Amino acid sequence: MTKDPMEQIYKDEEDNDNKTCLISSISWIPKGCFKLNPTIISDKAPPSENYMSDDDDNTEQSNNTTNTTTNNKSSLGGFEEISIEELLLKSMTSQSNRYYKSNDEDPYLNKKDSDDDEEEEEDFKYKENDLPFLTIQNEEDGLTTLNIWVYEPNEENLFLHHDILLSNYGLCSEWLNLNNNNQSNFSNNCIAIGSFEPYIEIWDLDIIDPINPLLVLGKNKKGNYHEGPILCLSKRKDSIYLASGSEDKSIQLWDLNNNYNSIFRLKNIYTTPINNIQFHNEELNIVLTTSLNDNLIKIFDYRNNNNQSIEFKKNFTNIEIESSIWNNNNPYQFITTQENGNITIYDMRNNNQHLFTYLATNNNKSCTDISIKNNILASVGCDGYLKCWDLNDNYKLLFEKQVVGNNGKLFTCDFCPNLNDNDFIVSYGGDHGVVGTLYLNKEL
Numbered sequence: 001m002t003k004d005p006m007e008q009i010y011k012d013e014e015d016n017d018n019k020t021c022l023i024s025s026i027s028w029i030p031k032g033c034f035k036l037n038p039t040i041i042s043d044k045a046p047p048s049e050n051y052m053s054d055d056d057d058n059t060e061q062s063n064n065t066t067n068t069t070t071n072n073k074s075s076l077g078g079f080e081e082i083s084i085e086e087l088l089l090k091s092m093t094s095q096s097n098r099y100y101k102s103n104d105e106d107p108y109l110n111k112k113d114s115d116d117d118e119e120e121e122e123d124f125k126y127k128e129n130d131l132p133f134l135t136i137q138n139e140e141d142g143l144t145t146l147n148i149w150v151y152e153p154n155e156e157n158l159f160l161h162h163d164i165l166l167s168n169y170g171l172c173s174e175w176l177n178l179n180n181n182n183q184s185n186f187s188n189n190c191i192a193i194g195s196f197e198p199y200i201e202i203w204d205l206d207i208i209d210p211i212n213p214l215l216v217l218g219k220n221k222k223g224n225y226h227e228g229p230i231l232c233l234s235k236r237k238d239s240i241y242l243a244s245g246s247e248d249k250s251i252q253l254w255d256l257n258n259n260y261n262s263i264f265r266l267k268n269i270y271t272t273p274i275n276n277i278q279f280h281n282e283e284l285n286i287v288l289t290t291s292l293n294d295n296l297i298k299i300f301d302y303r304n305n306n307n308q309s310i311e312f313k314k315n316f317t318n319i320e321i322e323s324s325i326w327n328n329n330n331p332y333q334f335i336t337t338q339e340n341g342n343i344t345i346y347d348m349r350n351n352n353q354h355l356f357t358y359l360a361t362n363n364n365k366s367c368t369d370i371s372i373k374n375n376i377l378a379s380v381g382c383d384g385y386l387k388c389w390d391l392n393d394n395y396k397l398l399f400e401k402q403v404v405g406n407n408g409k410l411f412t413c414d415f416c417p418n419l420n421d422n423d424f425i426v427s428y429g430g431d432h433g434v435v436g437t438l439y440l441n442k443e444l
Contacts, residue, residue, distance in 0.1 A: 023429025136170035194230025245274030380410035
């Protein structure tokens with residue numbers, strides 16, 4: 001492959017050694033699922049049908065006043081008699097005191113606000129070839145934002161498009177298409193976010209500066225719902241169901257097709273918090289789960305509606321699993337990464353032992369995340385390296401690059417799904433607010 005792939009890196013300029021700022025999750029937005037002209041929430045009050053004036057507010061009062069007694073009326077040298085109340089009302093409702101719903105209707109203003117509005121709308125428009133993705137950025141002072149980025153492949157440019165302020169520390173995210181489910185009133189470009197709260201927020205990504213999430217799953221509800229932070233999320237391939245795993249050692253299935261309630265929950269399936277959950281790519285009723293410190297990996301078929309599972313012993317006891325993913329090239333295989341820097345491959349048909357394991361990081365630092373496209377596996381770790389491996393050639397190392405220096409760490413990565421099979425763009429995020437993309441040549 002090329003020795004010098006095109007790379008775009010962004011680093012928070014306000015970040016420094018005394019401030020912790022990290023990227024905890026990253027997700028690409030599929031092409032064709034986002035609006036080229038997103039909706040902009042105006043910071044102005046919505047105008048009425050007609051311009052507002054005191055005439056409108058006092059019409060009834062004016063009609064009533066006309067028929068009042070003449071005790072308070074004045075006769076002004078032959079002019080018509082008028083009450084004091086009428087005189088005051090007319091003076092207050094003159095043309096000079098009227099309010100207009102737009103500056104375009106105000107004759108005293110030469111500068112129109114429409115030009116500014118058009119410029120703002122133009123700034124937020126997407127181009128046909130734009131490749132957007134999003135990250136969750138958490139800062140030490142408690143500020144958490146959902147950042148929407150745009151990578152322009154033709155210009156080899158990466159920039160921040162806009163951001164959304166979140167109320168809680170973000171731990172995980174999963175892109176959703178709610179419009180797939182015959183919900184015409186919902187967007188086909190949404191993001192589900194898990195945090196330290198026991199509920200899931202779903203935000204509409206086609207709205208600029210939204211105030212509230214589109215939906216909240218499991219909030220202010222008791223009973224069959226999570227009771228701890230949401231550590232992992234996974235949507236089913238057809239976007240009908242969303243699965244979640246929690247610190248409370250339970251997994252939950254949410255119905256995105258009808259009422260957005262929980263339809264399935266398994267409690268205490270591990271002795272430690274659940275940190276990974278993944279729907280199978282073909283067998284849509286199968287979910288892969290891992291926990292922080294249990295020495296087992298469990299696969300469930302939620303149609304059974306019980307705790308029965310296929311169990312696999314971890315190849316490293318008392319070593320935490322950081323991430324897990326199904327192998328797109330083999331429906332029987334799944335892959336995990338560990339805090340000791342290893343990547344391990346398992347086969348569902350043999351739960352007695354793993355198939356293969358290899359060291360993926362330098363100095364045995366934690367391998368934090370992986371992503372697969374075709375036969376290429378990308379991995380990132382706390383050594384600051386991004387590496388690519390060939391799944392069809394005994395996991396041969398194809399590429400490595402230290403994308404974060406000064407003992408920096410990487411926590412998340414994701415392949416762009418919007419390219420041809422022989423084109424690869426991978427995005428990554430880590431500490432110090434670092435976000436980057438690598439455009440890997442077809443020779444990879």
